[in-house]
Amino acid sequence: MAETKSASRSGSKLNLNESTMPLLDDEAHEKAETPEKDVIEMKEKASTTSEGEKDDSNPEKIEEEKKDGDEEGGDKKKKKKEKKEKKEKKEKKEKTASCHRRTQSCVQTFTVGLNVLDRDEKHINDTINLNFEDVLAEPDVAHGFDPIWRSAFILFTGSRFWIYRLLSALLALPLALIWGITFSLITFFSVWFATPILRIMDVFLFYIRRVWVALVQTTLEPVANAVGGCFSNVKLTHNNQLQTV
Known part of the structure; x- marks a missing residue:
């Protein structure tokens, strides 16, 4: 009985040792394979990461x-x-x-409709629309030197043009203001004084005319028609012949 117990104990120990040895080997094998697996998994993660995603590893x-x-x-x-x-x-x-x-x-906006090219559309100042040929002219009998004539043309046209421009630049604006004020006063007087007064006179004179026409038609017109009828048959002759004595 003692031998069987010892044999059973030794057999059980051997069995335990045999059973534990492969377990240890498997764990060591798994531990040895883990770094390679980690590397593979890291590569797979890096390959599977989409655009825009960051790999924190x-x-x-x-x-x-x-x-x-x-x-x-x-x-x-x-x-x-x-x-x-x-x-x-x-x-x-x-x-x-x-x-x-x-x-x-x-x-x-304030100068809409203003004709800048033709500034005298209504021909108000045609009397002073004069050129060099309209003022100065040499007949065929009397011709001066050509350079003198040309220089006279240049002086006439240039002086008239530039002096007018300078005077208009200096005095055009104040004179425009003055004439604008005067014509505004005239229009104000005509609109608010003259036209209403004349309209009132037209109304009163209309009634006076109507009364006067009625009086003439009732009093003087019959008398004038009667006198005209009396003298309607009178004829007058005029003789231009001279009578000799």
Whole structure:
């Protein structure tokens, strides 16, 4: 009985040792295979990462991406600054252009319909529309030197043109103001005084005329018709022959 117990114990120990040995070998084998598996899994993760996603397992890549992001951010800031400067320049240009347009638009709006080319459409000043040929002329009998005639033409036309321009530049605006005020007073007087007074006189004279015509038709017209009928048969003859004595 003792031998069987010892044999059973030794057999059980051997069985336990045999049973434990492959377990240890499997764990060691798995431990040896884990780094290779980790590398494979890391590669698969890196390959399966989509565009725009970051792989946090590689710090070098993260630093490079950060640098790239910083550079892209700096480029974006520069582009934004350039865009802002361009916008500011455009706004300044638009403001200056709008100021010029406003001044031009005001002048253009107040001078709509003004004929700048033909400034005397109604021919008011045709009497002074005179050129050099209308004022000075040499007949065929008396011709001076050609250079003198040409210089006289230049002096006449130039002096008339530039002196008129200078005087108009100095006095046109104040005289335009004066004549505008005078004609505005005339129109004001005619609109608010003369025309209403004349209209009142027309009304009163209309009634006076009507009464006067009625009186004449009832009193003087029958008498005049009767006297005209009495002298209607009277005939007068006129003889121009001379009578000799």
